[in-house]
Every structure is written in C-alpha cells, then in structure tokens.
Amino acid sequence: MLIRNFLKKNRVYYLTSQIPKGKVSTYGHLAKAMRKPNVTRTIGKILNINPNPVIIPCHRVVYADGEIGGYCNGINEKIKLLSTEGIIIVNRKITNFKDILFTDFK
C-alpha cells in the first residue's frame, strides 16, 4: 500500500517534469495521463507536497479554464515563475491558454 502510493506520487512528478518551459498543463490532463480521470483533486494534493518545486515544475499545472490555481509557496510566486517563462497572466488567468497548453504526456 505504501509502495503503491510512493509509485503513484513519483508518476505524477515524472509526468509534471515533462511540461516544457513556456507551456502549461492542467490537473485534469495529468489525471487522464494516469488513466484515472477522476483523481484531479488528488493530483493537486500531491503537487502541494512536492519535495522540490524547482526541479519539478508544479507551477506549470493550472485549472482547466486557464486560471492559475494554487501553489505551495503562494500564487504570487506561481505568477512570478510563469511570467519569467514568458507566460502572460491577467487577473489570475492565462491570456493565450489554448496556445501554450501541453497535453502530450509519455
């Protein structure tokens, strides 16, 4: 049971690490990539306890409608990180969301 959770968490982190700089993905798309479309909220929890927010780019995971969602170090930090990667955010929403959406998980 413990091993199973360990593997699941690492799968989430591995998939998240595939999102390239300048792009974003959503909790829902990560859930689909895990073949478990209903675990979206759990994905959020797992990213929240992310042991290494720099290596694992959990700031590139946002809501399905392009709103930026939460971040373990506060959403201002998330906005800052995304901005430095060239992503434009106007009152918590990504302007060209559809153009920079990454879904091609391996």
Next chain:
DNA sequence: GCCATGGCTAGTA
C-alpha cells in the same frame, strides 16, 4: 471531513 478540480448553469450586459 477535507481539497492546488471541473463542468454546468443562472443571470448579466
């Protein structure tokens, strides 16, 4: 019982 979601809908402009 909590929640870093998502989808649907009412109601505005």
Next chain:
DNA sequence: GCCATGGCTAGTA
C-alpha cells in the same frame, strides 16, 4: 458561483 466526486489522512476507538 455552485456542487458532485473521489482519494487521502488525521484522529478516534
């Protein structure tokens, strides 16, 4: 904006 879901976990017994 509202609420149905579903997986997790603290805390009880």
